[in-house]
Amino acid sequence: MRIHSLAALSLLCSLAFTPAGCAPTTNTPPAAPAVASAPAPTATVDQPPPPSDGPDGNIDRAQIPDKYKWKLDPILSGDEAFSAALDDVAEGRKKLATYRGKLSKPADLYACLALYFDTRLKTNKLTIYTNLRFDSHQKDTRLQAMNERALKAMNDLMATASFIRQEILGLDDRSVARAYKTEKQLEKYKPYIDNLRRRRSHVLAPDGEKVLTLAEDNLWAEIDLNEIPSDHEKTFGALLSDIPLPKINDEQGKEVQLSFASYGKYRGSSERRVRRDTVESLFETLKQFQHGLAGTLSGQVRYNVFLARSRGYDTALDAYLDKDDIDPAVYKNLISTINANLAPLHRYMRLRKQVMGVDELHIYDLYTPMVDSVKMEFTYEQAQDVLPKALAPLGDDYLRVLREGLDTNNGWCDVYPHKDKDSGAFSASVYGVHPYVKMNYFNEVDDLSTLAHEYGHALHSHLSMKHQPYVTAGYAPFNAEIASTLNEKLLSDYLIANAKSDAEKLYLLNELVETIRTTIYRQTLFSEFELAIHTAAEKGTPLTADFFNETYEKLVRTYYGDDFTVGKNDGIEWAYIPHFYYKYYVFTYATGLSSGIALSERVKTGGPEARAAYLGMLQGGSSKPPLALLRDAGVDLTKPDAIESAAKLLDDTLAQMEVLLAKRAKK
Numbered sequence: 147m148r149i150h151s152l153a154a155l156s157l158l159c160s161l162a163f164t165p166a167g168c169a170p171t172t173n174t175p176p177a178a179p180a181v182a183s184a185p186a187p188t189a190t191v192d193q194p195p196p197p198s199d200g201p202d203g204n205i206d207r208a209q210i211p212d213k214y215k216w217k218l219d220p221i222l223s224g225d226e227a228f229s230a231a232l233d234d235v236a237e238g239r240k241k242l243a244t245y246r247g248k249l250s251k252p253a254d255l256y257a258c259l260a261l262y263f264d265t266r267l268k269t270n271k272l273t274i275y276t277n278l279r280f281d282s283h284q285k286d287t288r289l290q291a292m293n294e295r296a297l298k299a300m301n302d303l304m305a306t307a308s309f310i311r312q313e314i315l316g317l318d319d320r321s322v323a324r325a326y327k328t329e330k331q332l333e334k335y336k337p338y339i340d341n342l343r344r345r346r347s348h349v350l351a352p353d354g355e356k357v358l359t360l361a362e363d364n365l366w367a368e369i370d371l372n373e374i375p376s377d378h379e380k381t382f383g384a385l386l387s388d389i390p391l392p393k394i395n396d397e398q399g400k401e402v403q404l405s406f407a408s409y410g411k412y413r414g415s416s417e418r419r420v421r422r423d424t425v426e427s428l429f430e431t432l433k434q435f436q437h438g439l440a441g442t443l444s445g446q447v448r449y450n451v452f453l454a455r456s457r458g459y460d461t462a463l464d465a466y467l468d469k470d471d472i473d474p475a476v477y478k479n480l481i482s483t484i485n486a487n488l489a490p491l492h493r494y495m496r497l498r499k500q501v502m503g504v505d506e507l508h509i510y511d512l513y514t515p516m517v518d519s520v521k522m523e524f525t526y527e528q529a530q531d532v533l534p535k536a537l538a539p540l541g542d543d544y545l546r547v548l549r550e551g552l553d554t555n556n557g558w559c560d561v562y563p564h565k566d567k568d569s570g571a572f573s574a575s576v577y578g579v580h581p582y583v584k585m586n587y588f589n590e591v592d593d594l595s596t597l598a599h600e601y602g603h604a605l606h607s608h609l610s611m612k613h614q615p616y617v618t619a620g621y622a623p624f625n626a627e628i629a630s631t632l633n634e635k636l637l638s639d640y641l642i643a644n645a646k647s648d649a650e651k652l653y654l655l656n657e658l659v660e661t662i663r664t665t666i667y668r669q670t671l672f673s674e675f676e677l678a679i680h681t682a683a684e685k686g687t688p689l690t691a692d693f694f695n696e697t698y699e700k701l702v703r704t705y706y707g708d709d710f711t712v713g714k715n716d717g718i719e720w721a722y723i724p725h726f727y728y729k730y731y732v733f734t735y736a737t738g739l740s741s742g743i744a745l746s747e748r749v750k751t752g753g754p755e756a757r758a759a760y761l762g763m764l765q766g767g768s769s770k771p772p773l774a775l776l777r778d779a780g781v782d783l784t785k786p787d788a789i790e791s792a793a794k795l796l797d798d799t800l801a802q803m804e805v806l807l808a809k810r811a812k813k
């Protein structure tokens with residue numbers, strides 16, 4: 147999932163609290179880093195009945211009633227209107243180019259920005275429309291081609307508009323102040339202009355800029371960095387796909403080829419032999435390629451440091467956080483607070499070891515369910531009833547829009563899986579229209595959770611679009627996963643409070659515990675590793691495989707504690723994790739969920755004021771820096787509180803599990 151500060155593609159994928167959706171967690175290996183794509187289908191005319199035996203991913207789209215599909219005509223009247231719309235945005239780019247060299251004149255600056263954002267919105271509509279169309283017709287090459295043409299139009303716009311950034315950065319403070327005075331309408335673009343100029347001191351003389359552009363500098367990219375893989379990252383992906391993975395014997399004793407796609411499944415096997423062989427054989431294999439894998443990671447890290455230093459930053463951390471206007475204190479606070487709060491994680495390991503009845507708890511014992519799974523089903527119609535109840539603390543205004551968005555008459559959501567529909571879930575928003583939500587709804591409790599998550603994104607977008615002009619309606623990646631995880635937390639609370647049996651409650655509590663472990667603790671471990679290897683590079687320490695292995699193993703040992711047994715190759719886990727190529731991005735998973743947890747508590751217990759403060763953050767879009775918006779909502783991530791409350795939640799949830807488990811043992 148990744149978003150872009152730009153709102154250019156406004157696509158938010160599911161981070162998922164529960165293991166559904168597109169994992170935020172680093173369990174899924176490489177594959178090209180999801181380019182912010184933007185899918186979408188149109189209304190086909192269909193008849194048959196709604197899925198009666200539950201959703202079926204193998205039926206044709208035509209078999210699903212139209213009301214369960216999104217309606218795209220508010221974005222574009224149909225595929226036949228695409229060519230003319232594409233010509234129109236090309237015309238916009240042509241006109242835009244005529245402003246080159248003129249932006250020192252306030253009237254031209256205003257007219258140029260107005261045209262730029264107008265063209266960007268129109269282009270954005272085309273990327274979203276074609277993306278959504280293609281998403282549910284994955285084998286339709288015509289739609290794929292349309293989507294590629296729309297994305298190319300967006301790229302062309304970014305290239306055409308690059309002079310705007312250069313010229314705005316070239317103005318001195320006095321000229322900018324004068325421009326605001328003489329051209330009153332410029333006020334509208336002030337947040338954009340000010341945000342650009344914020345890093346003015348890190349712009350080099352034209353020759354230096356030219357060299358950095360040739361070196362593919364990403365520190366000024368107007369889209370999310372993760373959408374721009376470096377050559378190191380590409381080599382890493384290629385290397386991983388070239389490495390012959392081992393074979394293992396599955397639960398039935400049948401020999402199967404391990405792949406990165408099946409790794410998660412076998413690692414979570416309830417049969418210990420299978421999950422042990424899976425993890426140990428993968429680690430053994432990675433070990434044989436460790437020097438090549440260390441080479442690519444070292445290259446990436448050293449490149450990040452090079453770009454940061456070229457622009458006059460002390461560290462890569464400073465440079466990459468400054469890009470999104472985040473105080474590096476947030477990063478350091480996350481790591482130090484988690485390190486001071488490892489006791490709940492250690493408690494979890496102790497409980498897991500005891501419940502699973504193993505002598506030694508290994509890395510391959512962490513992903514198998516610790517308690518029995520309980521089948522809980524919610525049809526989409528039931529979800530329409532349950533979600534508003536679970537999200538009631540967000541207030542009537544929020545619920546009204548939520549109901550409107552869930553209503554199958556309104557075309558926001560593409561609900562069910564079918565043949566040729568892409569997997570996963572996301573939310574995509576079009577300014578001036580409404581948010582869209584893509585689901586693959588199978589009636590499972592995880593699907594309900596994913597729905598809560600995606601509607602968190604959708605309502606965040608709805609509120610920011612309603613209260614902000616287009617230029618500030620998008621929101622920073624850093625804030626993107628707060629509304630979604632807050633909704634998941636409220637749903638989790640509701641389901642636990644309404645559990646029909648101890649078994650159901652235990653299952654839900656364990657899901658919550660796993661979410662905190664994988665999204666907060668594990669991602670912070672990754673963040674600490676990322677900081678350690680960059681710091682080493684900055685000090686000139688050679689980044690060898692041994693160095694990576696030792697650094698990683700030490701963190702695993704510290705994080706998981708004395709009831710966890712570190713295996714001889716556990717230190718190699720870094721080698722297949724793509725997130726270390728994402729340039730200080732992974733920590734936002736941990737800060738996002740911690741903020742979501744802290745704010746859900748405030749919203750539940752803080753009365754109308756706390757609720758209004760939270761909704762104010764959603765309405766704020768990107769009108770203020772990300773940390774300021776969050777602080778207004780009641781969370782200061784430069785301080786330990788929010789992270790501590792997540793750790794406390796883990797501890798409390800474990801305590802509840804222990805009581806239920808003791809009760810079960812007595813029976």
Ligand SMILES: [Zn+2]
Pocket residue numbers: 147158159160161162599603627630
């Ligand atoms: Zn998400």
